[in-house]
Amino acid sequence: MNASRWKQGLTLPDFVAQMSVDQDIMMRRLETVQLSEEERAAAAALQRPLRVLVMTEDWCTDCLMNLPILARLTEAAPAMETRVFIRSRWLAASLVRRRRHRRHPRLRRSG
Numbered sequence: 001m002n003a004s005r006w007k008q009g010l011t012l013p014d015f016v017a018q019m020s021v022d023q024d025i026m027m028r029r030l031e032t033v034q035l036s037e038e039e040r041a042a043a044a045a046l047q048r049p050l051r052v053l054v055m056t057e058d059w060c061t062d063c064l065m066n067l068p069i070l071a072r073l074t075e076a077a078p079a080m081e082t083r084v085f086i087r088s089r090w091l092a093a094s095l096v097r098r099r100r101h102r103r104h105p106r107l108r109r110s111g
Contacts, residue, residue, distance in 0.1 A: 009083025012071045019058040026064055033068035035076060043076035052082040055090060
């Protein structure tokens, strides 16, 4: 993924702010999920830059369970950057790009 496309992803706070489903549950989870000192230290020790791409929807229960943990890891790890892409928007945009960038004409069989 190029840098321009990466920047189109939402930061974790931006994703939560735009949620239209279960935002209240996500906010409560973000308030309650904490890392242990050991987990925080391990995340902080990451040396090499790490980009984490999340594809989700605000109605996804896996998102409600796991994104708060990822948020805490991202906060603890200065070398870690996380971006959220809305799955349905990403897939639609990807299909449009693929259609635009076809290099070979498609041949259709008759009959």
